[in-house]
Amino acid sequence: xxxxxxxxxxxxxxxxxxxxxxxxxxxxxxxxxxxxxxxxxxxxxxxxxxxxxxxxxxxxxxxxxxxxxxxxxxxxxxxxxxxxxxxxxxxxxxxxxxxxxxxxxxxxxxxxxx
Amino acid sequence: xxxxxxxxxxxxxxxxxxxxxxxxxxxxxxxxxxxxxxxxxxxxxxxxxxxxxxxxxxxxxxxxxxxxxxxxxxxxxxxxxxxxxxxxxxxxxxxxxxxxxxxxxxxxxxx
Numbered sequence: 001x002x003x004x005x006x007x008x009x010x011x012x013x014x015x016x017x018x019x020x021x022x023x024x025x026x027x028x029x030x031x032x033x034x035x036x037x038x039x040x041x042x043x044x045x046x047x048x049x050x051x052x053x054x055x056x057x058x059x060x061x062x063x064x065x066x067x068x069x070x071x072x073x074x075x076x077x078x079x080x081x082x083x084x085x086x087x088x089x090x091x092x093x094x095x096x097x098x099x100x101x102x103x104x105x106x107x108x109x110x111x112x113x114x
Numbered sequence: 115x116x117x118x119x120x121x122x123x124x125x126x127x128x129x130x131x132x133x134x135x136x137x138x139x140x141x142x143x144x145x146x147x148x149x150x151x152x153x154x155x156x157x158x159x160x161x162x163x164x165x166x167x168x169x170x171x172x173x174x175x176x177x178x179x180x181x182x183x184x185x186x187x188x189x190x191x192x193x194x195x196x197x198x199x200x201x202x203x204x205x206x207x208x209x210x211x212x213x214x215x216x217x218x219x220x221x222x223x224x225x
Contacts, residue, residue, distance in 0.1 A: 004157070033212060042118075042203050042215030043158070056212060090157055096210065100146045100165060103213060105157035 002027055004106035006091050012112045013081050021076040021109045025093030031055075032074040033103060034066060035090040043090055049074050050096050078111075086113045117141045120204055120216035129225045133191040137204030137216055140185060144206035147180060148213065149189050152201045161202070162189070194223045 005024045013019050025032050031050045035043035045058035049068035068074045072093075078085055088110050092103035119138045127133045135149075145166040150158035164171040164178045164187070171178050177190045191198055201220050205213040 006157075035213075035215075040217070042205075042217050043213075044215070045212035048212060056210075058212065092213075100163070102148055102160035102163060104160065105150075107155070107157045 006106035010110045014114050017081050018079045023091030024073045026104045029093035031094045031096045033092045034076045037088040081113050083113050117214050118216040120219050122219050124220040126222045127194045130193045133194045135189040135202050135219045137187050143208045145208050147206045150203045196223050199223045
C-alpha cells in the first residue's frame, strides 16, 4: 500500500524563478493538503484540494497556487521565488468523508532559494 | 498569535524513564487533537490522537491526556526508548479544517 509520495526530494532555485512540486496521495485518499515548514517551525497550512478545487487556504500570497488532477494527485506552484520561500514543503492526504482520521504526510520536498 | 504552543523546544530523558511532552492551545473550537512524530529527512508520522469528548487515550507506550478547561494536552511515553528520539508536534483541528501545528519539541532519549 503506497503512502504519500512527493517529488522531487530536493530542489535548488534562484530568486525570481518558478517551481512546481508534485504529490501523489495515499491509495484511497481524495484530499490533498500542502504545508510549508520553515527551519525550527512547525508545518504551516498553505491550501487544501478536494474534487479538483481549492477548498481552504492559509495565509499565503497568490504566488502560491495549486492544482489537483482527476487521479487525486496534486501540484504546488510557486512563482517569483523569494529567499524566504526556502523551506520543506509537505504534502498530506486524507479522505474528506473519513471523519476524524489523521492526515498522512509524504517526506517532503526541500526547496532552497539562492 | 500562536494558536498552539509547545513551550519546551527540547527534552532529554534517560532510557526507560517517562517522557512528558506538553501542548497548550487557545482555540476552543478545536475538537480533535493529534500528535505527530518526525525524524530527520522524513515527513511527520501520525502517532496518537484524542477527541474532545475524551480526556485520555492510550496506545501501547503512548498516552495522551486532554484537559479542555485548561486548553492543555500532554503526551506521555513510558518507558522511553532511544528510537523515540525525534521531534514531536501537537496538531489540533476541528472537522475538516487544516491542522494547526505547534513548533515541536525535540525529544532525546539517552541510553
